[in-house]
Amino acid sequence: MLLPFALFYLVFLVGPLIYTVIAGFFDTSLLRSGLGDFAGLSNYKAVLGDAEFWRTLGNTLWFTVLTTVPLVVLSLVLALLADRFVRGRWFFRFAFFAPFVLPSAVVSLLFMFIYADQLGLAQEAVKWFGVDTPPSWLGDPDWAMLSIAAATVWWTVGFNFVLYLAGLQDVPREVHEAAAIDGAGPWQRIRHVVVPMLGRTTTLVTVLQVIASLKVFDQIYMMTSGGPDGSTRPSLQLIYDTGFVEGRVGYASTVSLLLFVVILFVSLVWFALVRRAEKEN
Amino acid sequence: MRDRIPTPSPPAPSRRRVLRGGLALGASGAAALTATGCGSTLAQGFTGGAPSPSRLNFWNPFTGGDGERMLAMQDAYRASHRSVDLKSATFLWGNPYYTKLTLATLGDRPPQAAVIHLSKLPTLAEAGLLTALHPEDLARHGLTEDKFDARPWRKSQFNGKPHAVPLDTHPFVLYFRTDIAEKAGLLDNKGQLADVDGPDAFIDVLRAAKEVTGAWGGSIASVKDASMQFRIFWSLYRQIGGGDLVADQGKRVVIDTAAAAEALAYIRRLSEEKVIPANTDGKGAITLLTTGKAGFLMDGVWQALAVQSAKVKFDMRPLPRIFKDAPYACAADSHALVLPKAPSAKAQRLDLSLGFAASMLHSSKLWAEGGHVPAWLPTQRSRAYEELEPQSHYATAADGAVYDPAAWYGGAGGTMQTVVGDVVTTVFTGDASPTAGAARLRRELRTLASRPAPV
The missing domain is CATH 3.40.190.10 (Periplasmic binding protein-like II)
Structure with a gap:
């Protein structure tokens, strides 16, 4: 079993990764074959001095914050609620998970209709609450990222929800009963018994979510293509634009590698923090 | 469930056999490809043959x-x-x-x-x-x-x-509702738009249409459409005589910031005087025209059929000559x-x-x-094309066609359209002043020009 896997792993993961590392040191171009001229560290220097690189990285981190917090909190809340139902539980599980199976293109299209200017549901909805001139949800630099984050939360909350549901199955009934006998109310049981016991699940959910959010591309590319005025452009789109639109593969490789380092760094820091917290307990 | 006797599963194929089978399959596939010559696209893809x-x-x-x-x-x-x-x-x-x-x-x-x-x-x-x-x-x-x-x-x-x-030229043109223009008294006795040329004249025309529609005079895509914003800027900038934005295949920036600021100031006027909405996307701009909420639309000729399908009375003509400082110009591609x-x-x-x-x-x-x-003159000069309405009404726009500046980061859907269009949008919506916009244009173009070219 190992050989086919190793082959695929080499051809489709290790190989491209090595190529990326190498191309980052060359002025590789999409419009010419071969690696191109040796560039040394000039790509790295240029990327680190490129305001657009830092801005897109900022956008990516902002998106990560905007999505990770609600996606962790909301999925926990939904899982706790859905778990309380005895009859019709399957329906709530299905209903909350359903959006996650939609392809990114469908979600983007759906929300482009909802966020549409003048004709969209979202503008109409805020008008009911007395806002006369609703913002252009995807056209206003102040709102575009928030709008995309909201759509993303709706779309992907189901995945974390399922992980939490699985975690909840592992909380033994006896613990609930013991806490109830000791006089803990439902809210206290959740706060002091269930949530702490879900600690490992929370770690997993958060790490997976942070990594997923740092890799955001599809829905932003389809809904705003990074606009308006670059206010939603994530790092991955900078890589795509420089690599495939402008054909500067060497530069794009450098950016990808740096993004890879950032994601690795964020994940490691998170794991280290969690490990320490677990030890202290 | 009590002790159930597990049904014996069929003997699993050994790894070696599977691999051997796979190899054999691959080999026979390759043989089949060579046998059929290089007929199929698949075979061409693998062998690189003709x-x-x-x-x-x-x-x-x-x-x-x-x-x-x-x-x-x-x-x-x-x-x-x-x-x-x-x-x-x-x-x-x-x-x-x-x-x-x-x-x-x-x-x-x-x-x-x-x-x-x-x-x-x-x-x-x-x-x-x-x-x-x-x-x-x-x-x-x-x-x-x-x-x-x-x-x-x-x-x-x-x-x-x-x-x-x-094959063709597809310029950035002006669509107008003939019924609205007629009510606004903008048509001459031949059904043509009378006075649209000149900075003030064009805005007067839009304002007259606005009085008829009760909503807007004209429309243009500004939300999520940097390319369209690039087109209106590029057209006006060329009419003012700003010349090229970049030279030497994009390695040198030659933008005339005074002309750019003038073009941007006019674009800002369109939204400031509330004759054109500053928050419309591509589809919305067309809808405003077809639903009679705007009398004019500035868009590419490729939307002709989309407008036609709404079954409203409309006509098309070249983009007006807003500025007279240089030969007539309108953004176009082919x-x-x-x-x-x-x-x-x-x-x-x-x-x-x-x-x-x-x-x-x-x-x-x-x-x-x-x-x-x-672009094929035997067709362009034919009677059949002349009778094609409204398509033949803007054929002269092709004479003023200006292509995107030649640069490796330019061209249809390229980075330059996005970068320039984004700046134009910020001025159009009033988030930046025309002079600040022009200065930013030069700055952004210089950043692009300083990058090593991939060609």
Whole structure:
């Protein structure tokens, strides 16, 4: 079993990764074959001095914050609620998970209709609450990222929800009963018994979510293509634009590698923090 | 569930057998590929050989209405060339299309013919991806200079040699509702718009239309449409006489910031005086016109059928001459047929490909119905085209067509359109002043120009 896997792993993961590392040191171009001229560290220097690189990285981190917090909190809340139902539980599980199976293109299209200017549901909805001139949800630099984050939360909350549901199955009934006998109310049981016991699940959910959010591309590319005025452009789109639109593969490789380092760094820091917290307990 | 006797599973194939089987399958597949010659596209993909002699692979980025007409034009070719096996592939237009075309050509597996935008030609030709065409070869198929519109023909040249066969010019034009214009008293006795030229005259016209519609005078896409904002800026900037934005294939920035600020100030006036809304996307801009909430629309000619399908009274004309400081100008681009450089003459199929290009041009009338101004003069000057309304009403716009600045980061859907268009949008919506916008344009273009070119 190992050989086919190793082959695929080499051809489709290790190989491209090595190529990326190498191309980052060359002025590789999409419009010419071969690696191109040796560039040394000039790509790295240029990327680190490129305001657009830092801005897109900022956008990516902002998106990560905007999505990770609600996606962790909301999925926990939904899982706790859905778990309380005895009859019709399957329906709530299905209903909350359903959006996650939609392809990114469908979600983007759906929300482009909802966020549409003048004709969209979202503008109409805020008008009911007395806002006369609703913002252009995807056209206003102040709102575009928030709008995309909201759509993303709706779309992907189901995945974390399922992980939490699985975690909840592992909380033994006896613990609930013991806490109830000791006089803990439902809210206290959740706060002091269930949530702490879900600690490992929370770690997993958060790490997976942070990594997923740092890799955001599809829905932003389809809904705003990074606009308006670059206010939603994530790092991955900078890589795509420089690599495939402008054909500067060497530069794009450098950016990808740096993004890879950032994601690795964020994940490691998170794991280290969690490990320490677990030890202290 | 009590002790259930497990049903014996069929003996699992050993790893070795599976591998051997897989290898055998692969080998027989390869053998089959060689056996059928290099007939199939799949085989060509693996071996890199030339397709069978009767095969013509053609790539284009046309979907929607343009796509339908392109299919009809291909059918016309098939009907007259029964021996040719024309295989056409349609891609979504934009950067993914150019990426695929580039990689296929670099990988020695290009289509024999493909459609490109002429604004992309300098970059593609400089990268050596296009076959240079010789006048005598072109003449063999009746494709001579005198039969083409001058501007697209000139733009098809690279280093003094033709590298493309131009199909059309598609300028940025003005749509207007004839019923609204009539009510506003803007039409002369021939049904033409009377006084639209000049900065104040155009705004007066828009204001008059606004009084009739009760909502807006005109519309243009500004939300999520940097390219459209680039087009209006580029048109006005050229009319003011700003000249080029960049020179030396994009390595030097030559923008005239005074002219840029003047063009931006006028664009700001359109939204500030509330004759054009500053928060409309592409579809919304068309809807405003077709629902009678705006009397005018500034858009590309390729929307002609979209507007026509709304079954409202409308007409089209070239973009007004707002500024008179330089020859008339309006942003435009052209579709053209190119022959991506093939690894061998056998794979290139020069005459087959040129014959196909000629056939496409002979179907120019069909193509023109979609809004594009035909580059093929025998069609452009024909009675049939003249009778095509409103398409023939803006054919003169092609004479003022200005292409995107030649730069590796320029051209249809390129970075320059996004960068410049984004700045124009911030001025149009009032987030930045025209002078600040012009200064930022120069700054952004300098950043682009300072980057090492990939060609």
